[in-house]
Amino acid sequence: MGPYVKRQYGDQDTYNEELYHLYDEADLVTTIKITRLRWAGHVMRMQDNLPCKKITLDKLEGRRRAGRANLRWIDGVTKDAEKLGVGKWRTRVRDRDDWRRLHESAKTLRGP
DSSP states (O other): OOOEEEOSSSSOEEEHHHHHHHHTOOOHHHHHHHHHHHHHHHHHHSOTTSHHHHHHHOOOOSOOOSSSOOOOHHHHHHHHHHHTTOOSHHHHTTSHHHHHHHHHHHHTOOOO
């Protein structure tokens, strides 16, 4: 299980998963992923000449340093979309109603 909170009454410990289920709240990791996806939807629908979209989608040029390449923000969004079951998110984001439905359905998922 995970961290727990002592109940005020009784001898039994209450784990976070039980509290999420009891109060029908998503865990923090899922909430962050959903919020990141929502912002990615805004960015993808922006005009191409805006700095925010340019920075998000452009790839760096030139030689990189030795070692593992740094992950870009958009790579994390793609991974989050896969974990939340949103396939082909870059094309689906253009349909606002479909994206809103996907966003709402992702809110009902549990766990990181």
